[in-house]
Amino acid sequence: MALRRGFKAEAKRLALDVREEMGIGVFAPLDPYALADLYGIEVHDLSHPSLPRDAVRHFTGPAAASFSGALVSVGRGAVIIENHVHETNRRRSTIAHEMAHVLLEHDFGVLLTDGEQCRSSSSDLELEAAELSGELLLPCDAARTAAFRGWTDTSVARYFRISRSMARWRLNTTAARRIARCTKAKWREPVPANVC
Incomplete structure (x- = not known):
């Protein structure tokens, strides 16, 4: 389905x-x-x-x-x-x-x-x-903000007053943690000297 x-x-x-x-x-x-x-x-x-x-x-x-x-x-x-x-x-x-x-x-x-x-x-x-x-x-944009802040399932659940399983599902289904991880990885990449 x-x-x-x-x-x-x-x-x-x-x-x-x-x-x-x-x-x-x-x-x-x-x-x-x-x-x-x-x-x-x-x-x-x-x-x-x-x-x-x-x-x-x-x-x-x-x-x-x-x-x-x-x-x-x-x-x-x-x-x-x-x-x-x-x-x-x-x-x-x-x-x-x-x-x-x-x-x-x-x-x-x-x-x-x-x-x-x-x-x-x-x-x-x-x-x-x-x-x-x-x-x-737990709106998509809020899930992504929480992921960028490095919040755990427990901290998201506590703040939004939802279960940990709901927090985990929303963080996964919105791709919040994956997006945060990929974005942070890009920020850490060195910028070539000739780009600026």
Whole structure:
């Protein structure tokens, strides 16, 4: 599976537009809960009283790893249900992913987020949502800046409030470290005397 041609550039532009709308720069951590609020999407966790108790016990107990969140259609709108027993950075990633579906205006019934992967009727939609959520949480330009500064996966994760695996994925998929390494190598090359 691959993203459709030109989607990465589209996701980059959309993420920058969203950050501008939220009043945050490219190198600032994005709060996915504030993004959901901005778009009128309510976020509820599994402790919501309207959810079946047996299902809640299942997904917060023995099957906690199998359910991170879902975007659920309600009338003309949607709500996000998140698994409140997951650690904060995983929950932030879940909300960003579900909001990516909203921003991309994906048609959906229920989209279930399972860890850092999702299940729905279309894996193409899931790839798009994963790419956009990554771009929202750690924009390409921010990943490259962090790579030039020599930040580790851990320092990137801590600053942007994402998981180390998300930080590593974004630093790799944006080629941030490779670009920083190649550029720094070129800077170290001696300049021939006759060039100036």
